[in-house]
Amino acid sequence: MWYVFVWVLAVVGAVFEVDERAVSREMLKSALNSVGYIADDALITTLYLSLRLGKPLLLEGEPGCGKTELAKSLSEAFNRELIRLQCYEGLDSSSAIYEWDYLRQLLKIRMLEASGSIPDSEIFSERFILKRPLLRAVTHGDSKPPVLLIDEVDRADEEFEGFLLEFLAEFQVTIPELGSFKSKKPPIVVITSNQTRELGDGLRRRCLYYYVSFPTPQRELEILSVKVKGLDEALARQIVGFVRVLREEFDLVKKPGVAETIDWARALLSLDAKTLEPQLVGQTLSCLIKDSSDTLKLDGDALKRAVENSAAKTS
Amino acid sequence: MIASTIKRRVVDFCTLLRANGFSIGMSEAIDCASALKYIDILDREAFRQALMCTLVKKADQIPLFLYLFESFFSNPNKENPQIPLLNQGTTSSSGGYTPSTLLQRTQISAQNWFKAYSPNHLESERHMALEGLKHRYVVRRNIRTLERAYPKLGGRRRRPSVKGEVDLRSTLRSSLKGSGDLRGLRRSERKPAKNRLLVLVDVSGSMNSTTQSLLELVYVASNATHTSSVFCFSTTIRRMDNLIRGKTPQGAARVIGLQLSIWGSGTRIGDSLRSLLSEFSRLLDPSTLVVIISDGWDLGDVGGLRESISEIRARVGGILWFNPLADTEGYQPLTAGISTVLPYLDALAGLSCLFEPRGVRRILAGMRASGGV
Numbered sequence: 189m190w191y192v193f194v195w196v197l198a199v200v201g202a203v204f205e206v207d208e209r210a211v212s213r214e215m216l217k218s219a220l221n222s223v224g225y226i227a228d229d230a231l232i233t234t235l236y237l238s239l240r241l242g243k244p245l246l247l248e249g250e251p252g253c254g255k256t257e258l259a260k261s262l263s264e265a266f267n268r269e270l271i272r273l274q275c276y277e278g279l280d281s282s283s284a285i286y287e288w289d290y291l292r293q294l295l296k297i298r299m300l301e302a303s304g305s306i307p308d309s310e311i312f313s314e315r316f317i318l319k320r321p322l323l324r325a326v327t328h329g330d331s332k333p334p335v336l337l338i339d340e341v342d343r344a345d346e347e348f349e350g351f352l353l354e355f356l357a358e359f360q361v362t363i364p365e366l367g368s369f370k371s372k373k374p375p376i377v378v379i380t381s382n383q384t385r386e387l388g389d390g391l392r393r394r395c396l397y398y399y400v401s402f403p404t405p406q407r408e409l410e411i412l413s414v415k416v417k418g419l420d421e422a423l424a425r426q427i428v429g430f431v432r433v434l435r436e437e438f439d440l441v442k443k444p445g446v447a448e449t450i451d452w453a454r455a456l457l458s459l460d461a462k463t464l465e466p467q468l469v470g471q472t473l474s475c476l477i478k479d480s481s482d483t484l485k486l487d488g489d490a491l492k493r494a495v496e497n498s499a500a501k502t503s
Numbered sequence: 504m505i506a507s508t509i510k511r512r513v514v515d516f517c518t519l520l521r522a523n524g525f526s527i528g529m530s531e532a533i534d535c536a537s538a539l540k541y542i543d544i545l546d547r548e549a550f551r552q553a554l555m556c557t558l559v560k561k562a563d564q565i566p567l568f569l570y571l572f573e574s575f576f577s578n579p580n581k582e583n584p585q586i587p588l589l590n591q592g593t594t595s596s597s598g599g600y601t602p603s604t605l606l607q608r609t610q611i612s613a614q615n616w617f618k619a620y621s622p623n624h625l626e627s628e629r630h631m632a633l634e635g636l637k638h639r640y641v642v643r644r645n646i647r648t649l650e651r652a653y654p655k656l657g658g659r660r661r662r663p664s665v666k667g668e669v670d671l672r673s674t675l676r677s678s679l680k681g682s683g684d685l686r687g688l689r690r691s692e693r694k695p696a697k698n699r700l701l702v703l704v705d706v707s708g709s710m711n712s713t714t715q716s717l718l719e720l721v722y723v724a725s726n727a728t729h730t731s732s733v734f735c736f737s738t739t740i741r742r743m744d745n746l747i748r749g750k751t752p753q754g755a756a757r758v759i760g761l762q763l764s765i766w767g768s769g770t771r772i773g774d775s776l777r778s779l780l781s782e783f784s785r786l787l788d789p790s791t792l793v794v795i796i797s798d799g800w801d802l803g804d805v806g807g808l809r810e811s812i813s814e815i816r817a818r819v820g821g822i823l824w825f826n827p828l829a830d831t832e833g834y835q836p837l838t839a840g841i842s843t844v845l846p847y848l849d850a851l852a853g854l855s856c857l858f859e860p861r862g863v864r865r866i867l868a869g870m871r872a873s874g875g876v
Contacts, residue, residue, distance in 0.1 A: 213549075233542065233549050234556040240541045241534065248562055280663060290686060345662070383562070386647065392560035393530060399562045439750060 211239075225254070225261035226403075226410045234398040235262075244356050244377035246392065249400030251382050252445020259337035259378040268376070269334040273321040275344035281351050285361055287318045312365040322352075323361050326371040333373040341391070342381040349388045356394040403446060405432055411446055416453045426464045427453050429498035434476065437497065438485055444476040451475045464499070466492045509544060510536060513554070516575050520558060523567060524641050524860045531558055563640055639723050645856075645863040646727040649794060650700045652867050653820050656790050657693030667692030698790050698820070700724070700731040703779070705797030706763070707737035707770035713827045714766075716858060720796065722747060722755050732786055735763055736775035742783070772801045772840055773808030780814055791819040796854060798828050801840035809843050816847040823866075827854040 211219070213236045220227055227235070235258070238245040247255040263270035273284055293316050300306070319327065325336040338352070355361055359374040379395060381387060403411065405428050412424045427449065435443045444452075452475040461468055470491055477483050486494065513535060517527050535557040542549040551572055559568050661670070673689035702724045704717055725733045725744035733744040741763060747755035759766075780787070787793075793815060801808060816822055824844065828834055830853035836845055845851065850870050856862035 229548060230552045230555075233552040237538045237541060237553060237556060241537055243534065246560075278662065290680065294684060389526060389560070393528065395560075396534070396556040397560050398556055399565060439754060441749065 212236075219265040220258075220261050221414075223261045223264045224414045225257060225265075226407060226414060227254075227258070228403070228407065231258075231398055231400070234396055238396045239376065241396070242374050244379055244395045246379045246381065246387075246395035246397050247400050248381045248383055248397070250402060250443065250445050252447035253400045253402060254446055255378075255380040255400050256337065256339055259335055259339075259380075262376060262378065263335040266332075266335075268332055269328070270337060271321045271325050271334050271375070272337045272339060274339050275341050275348070277343060277345060279344045279348050282320070284320050284322050284348070284351065285355075286320055286323045286363060288312075289316045289318050292316055314366065317363070317366075322355055323369065325375040325377075326355075326359055326361050326369050328371065328375070331373070333371065333375045336375045336377045338377065338379045340382060341379050342384045342387060346388060349391045353390050353394065356391065402435060402443070405429070408446060408449060412450065412453055415450050416457060419453055419457050420462070423456065423461065423463065424453065426498060427456065430464060430469070430495065431476065433494045433498045434486075437494070438482075438490075440477070440482045440485065441479040442477075442482060448476050448478070464495055466495045469495055509539070512576075513539070516554070516572075517558065519571055519575060520568070523571060524644070525558065525564060525568075526560075527558055531560075563643060567640055639719060641860050641862075642720060642723040642857055643727045644860070645858075646700070646702075646724050646731065648863045648867070649792060649823070650698055650728050650730065652863070653698055653792050655695030655698055658696035660694045661691040662694045664690050664692035666690065696790050697730050698792060699786065699788070700728060701786055701791050701793045701819070702731060702733045703740075703775075703793065703795045703797070704733065704735050705737065705770065705772070705795075706735045706766045707800070709770060709798050709800045710827065713854060716854065717796065718756070718759070720857065721759070722752060725755075732783075734779065734783075735766070736772070736779075737766070738769050738771050738774070740775040740778045740782075769802050770797075770800055771803035772797065772799075773803045773805070773811050776811035776815060777807060780811060784818075787815060787818040789818075789820050793819050793822045794825065795822065796825045796827075796857075797840075798826055799824075799836070799838050799841035799844070801838075805839050805843050808840060812844045812847045821849040822847060824848050824851045825854045825857055826851060829853040830855045 213232050216236050216239075217227065217229075217232045220232075235245060237243075247258065249255060259272075260270060262268070293311050296311060296316070317323070321336065325334055328334050341349070341352075356377065358370065359377075360368050360370040362368045379391075402408075408428045408431070409424055412419060412428065413421075416424075431444050431449045431452070434440060452472060455472050455475045456468070459468070459472070466488075470488075473483070473486065473491075477486065514532065517532050517535070521527050535554060538553040538557050539550070542553050544550050551569075554572065555565070555568060559565055661667075663670075663673070667690040670689045670691040673691060674685070674687075677687075677689055678685050702720075704721055704724075706717060710717060721733055721735065721743055724731050725747050726749070731744060732742065735741050735743050743759070743763070746758050750758065812822075824841075826834075826836075826841065829836075829851060834853075836842055836851060841851070850866055852866050856866055
């Protein structure tokens, strides 16, 4: 049934211009499915409300569970530009909002001086601004508002959250020399965090919140079938079972997320694996395990036991 | 339009959440009411998700929210709602992390926690599970408040600043970006170093009446921040945070049971502090706040205790002492242990402060009013 929705969405989108804020939950789910993003009903409901209420969506959760991918899929599903702001320690307003193009300003001043004119306020006009992601998101001339992904906001300093508050509440950016820029149609904002530090209450209050946890085995199987074409279903079940055993039965520092499961499935597919054997698992474990202490926890016997347990769970 | 009865119920639910430590303002309540316009409120899952995404703002609030939601909306006419069966509608073999199974797991782990380590407190196990969930969230907030309580010292790294010192390197770099002309002075300041929290929990026999709270505290303090170090002491001292950090309550309980053999024995606070000074001296610096949870009943040498606490005081930013006996009315710090350490403490407070919403803030406000911190 969902492909009928996708077809309808494609036709309507091509003819009229789809307003993503007016789609139903079912259509939203179908649209995301069509670009290979398999989401839970709870996430779909939260995303739907975020679009309807015009509020940013804050996604927290385990790394590799599809937080960033959601924004990418959203832009792909609704044919919107994706503007990405990757956060890092030391990120400041000049990298995130705007910066004056000093070089061009100086050239302009020298040209004016050479022609005998006096530099005026034109020097501080929109022409001389280098737009960074947040300003780009509010000054898009297009009728289609972009998807703004503020990725790993927990990596940025606490002070940077202060810059974000005005933007998230009003979808507005203020440049002292020019005034405020406000978007006619607010962008779709997705913020992700890996919880490496506590985010401020101000930022949280301006967003709808969703915690992205590990998917159910059934959901993970669906994701594998969409993302890894040509993977045998029996092998996919074994992969999902094994990853589940790793997450639940081992105290791993870095539990494998969906991204790791997909990587591992692709690795096994490229090795023409038909079934999970302890030796093969050991050789390809680097796709799943990303911490040296975790490698020690999965020595010979433990690995063998994990493969056996996963086989028992799969059956 | 949302029916006024539903609105009233939602407002009541917000009040219930506030009473349980959720910070819900008018904007959240309005968002919640607005969200309900767009969903079918007869669809229970969607209704719950609409409330959750607008009222919950942190992952650790989710289990308590789910518990309160099920209690509140399943038993509207009961004064004392029973804990509902939340695994209804989910298949037991799914093994996933849906909200229902998340709550189910939390309850199970909380129950196992108390089963394993509070044999004297099993008479109201269901109540304990609720207390566990609720307290864990409150204690985490209080621990984080403590971490931020003291002024931060300047660290090694620098960051851009408006009022800091002139940063020649940054100024030069920015001028080179614009054809070498000096565009203005760049300034920078030292980035504040993170404060460190050292939690010392007395697990001797005299603290048996608070075993349950102490277990919660050890677990939460180990996991609340990356900068906390948690030690348990009685006749000797043992570091716990590196053993239980990142584990589930169930896993942490198992580790404590295996590793911590000193629970319930005698008390030698002075000797324990001396061991701390000799073995973990690198943790004691001016950015460290030491939090001691003990009743102060000491069987060791008072002179040794004085010597150790004075040395610790000289090296760290502050010492706070939480005493379960101080919760009783008319308490006087007269025991030898407490009266010895009292001059070296920034504050002496009841243990209950750590388990009450804003309990720590109240203490800190009192200290600030009297010129401390």
